[in-house]
Amino acid sequence: MSTGVPEGYDPHAFPPFAVTVDLAVFTVRDAALHVLLVERGQEPFRGGWALPGGFVLPRESADEAARRELAEETGLGPDAVDSLHLEQLRTYTEPDRDPRMRVVSVAYAALLPDLPEPRGGGDAASAKWWDAGVTGPLAFDHDRILTDARDRIGAKLEYTCLATEFCPPEFTLGELQQVYETVWGVELDRPNFRRKVLSAPGFVEPVDGPPRRTGGRGKPAALHRAGGATALHPPLLRPQPTDAPLSRPEGRTPWPSPPEG
Amino acid sequence: MSTGVPEGYDPHAFPPFAVTVDLAVFTVRDAALHVLLVERGQEPFRGGWALPGGFVLPRESADEAARRELAEETGLGPDAVDSLHLEQLRTYTEPDRDPRMRVVSVAYAALLPDLPEPRGGGDAASAKWWDAGVTGPLAFDHDRILTDARDRIGAKLEYTCLATEFCPPEFTLGELQQVYETVWGVELDRPNFRRKVLSAPGFVEPVDGPPRRTGGRGKPAALHRAGGATALHPPLLRPQPTDAPLSRPEGRTPWPSPPEG
C-alpha cells in the first residue's frame, strides 16, 4: 500500500474484492472438541455445511463484523459477544476460493464454554455443533480453515491462559484439564497438571464460595476462576509425540503456527 | 461467507474494498534489527516513510502479491524470493486506515540475511534499511504493523528454527547467537546457547568444508548450515525479564501473539 494507488486507479475500474469473515467457533462438549457449522441454503455448496460468517460491511472492521456474525449465529447477547476472546487466524486469498467472485476472507477463532443451547438467532436456520474431528468436507476452503484453527488453538494453549475461555466463569481444575486433554488429544497427569496450573501466576485463582461441586460422583472439587494473566510463563508444553523417532526429517516441514493476538 | 452473497448483491453496488499487502522485511545488520522502508512519492503521507507493499492483482493471491512486491523492492531474483520464508502476520481492516478509500491490508513479515546492497529494482526509487528501533512515525498504521511484526518474529524464534533465515547459507554459531540477541534485545550465555542449538535435532548441521572463518580477530569458527527441522523442541525460551516482580496484574494484558505459518 505504501506505493499508493496506481496512476489512474479507479476503485470501480476492475472487479472489486469482496471481504468476508469466517468463524471457527469452538467449544468442549462431552470430552470432544465441537465446532459450530451452518447449513448452506443456496448455491454454491447448497445443502453443504460451512463455517458461519458473512460480509464485512462498508463501515465496519473485520473484528466488528466477526462479533456481529457471532451474535447472529449463536444468539448470544451483545455483552457476552463483546467480552469473549476473538482471535484472528489468517486471511485466505486464493483467487478461486469462491466460484462466484473474488472474495478474500479473514478467518477468526472463538472459544465458548459449553452453553445450554447457544445458537438460535441468526439468518442461518440450521446451525449445529459438530464434533470437530468428524466433520465431512465443508464448503469452500473451510476444511483448511478449520484445520488451521485447530492447530492454532492447540498451540496457543501451551503459552497462554486461553483454556479458561472454554470454561464457565467458575470451574474446577478437572474441567480445565479436560479442555487441554480434549484439544490436544492426550491424557495428562492430574497431580502434575495441578502443580503447573496453580504455580503459574495469574492463571487461575480460587473462589472461596461453597468449595464444592462435581459432575457425577467423587469428591467435590474446589472452584476457580480465570486470573488476570493472559500469557503463561513458563509454558505448559504438550507432551512430545514419541511415536516417530524425532530424527531430522529429510525435507523441511511446514513452519509451525504459533498463536496470534 | 457461508451465508452466501446477500439477496440482490451486486459486486459493483457499493464502494468496493481494495486489498493490499504490506511487508515488514527484516535483516540483522551491525547487531541491530533493520527493516526495509520506502519513501512515499505521493499523497497521503507524501515524503513520509512506509512499509513496502502494493495492491493484490485480480488474479493473484496475497502470497503471490507479497513475493512480487518483495522482488520489486529488494531487487532479489525470482528464485531467491520464491525460496525465502514469508509469514502472514495478520490483516488490518480498520475502515479509516487509508484516507482515500476502503483498503484492507494483509501484512507479511520476511527475514533476509544481511545482503551486500539488496534493494534497487522496484518502482520505489528510495528504499532504505532502517534500524527497526528508531523508525519515526510511519505512514498509515504501519507503526502498529511493524510493532506486531517484531513481536511475532521474536516469539517465533523461541519455538522454530526461523533464526537461520537471517543467516547466509553457511554461518557460525556466533552469528546465529547474534540473531537471537539482536531480535530479543538480550545477551545470551555462549556455552549454553551452543549446547542448546547443537542438541536440537535438525536445527543446524556442521559443514565439513574448511572449518574456519571469522569476522574480525579471534579463533576461527566452524561453519554450519540450517538443518531440516523447522520446529524447535523443546523451545529456546527467551530469558524472563525480571524487571517487574511478575506478580499477577490487575487488568488482563493483551493476548500474546504467537507465530503463524
Add this chain to the structure above:
DNA sequence: GCAATAGTGTCTCTCAGACACTATCGG
C-alpha cells in the same frame, strides 16, 4: 605478551514426568 572470539566441562537449581498415597463423595 594482550584482547578477542571459539569451544569444553561442570555444578546446581528448577521443573516436568511418574507414581504412591490419602480424602471425600455416591452407590
Add this chain to the structure above:
DNA sequence: CCGATAGTGTCTGAGAGACACTATTGC
C-alpha cells in the same frame, strides 16, 4: 464395602543458568 474423582507428597532425570577453563587467532 466399592468405584470414582479430588488433592498431597516424593523421587528422579532432563535441562537451563552460571561460570571456570582451554584453544586459536590478530595485534
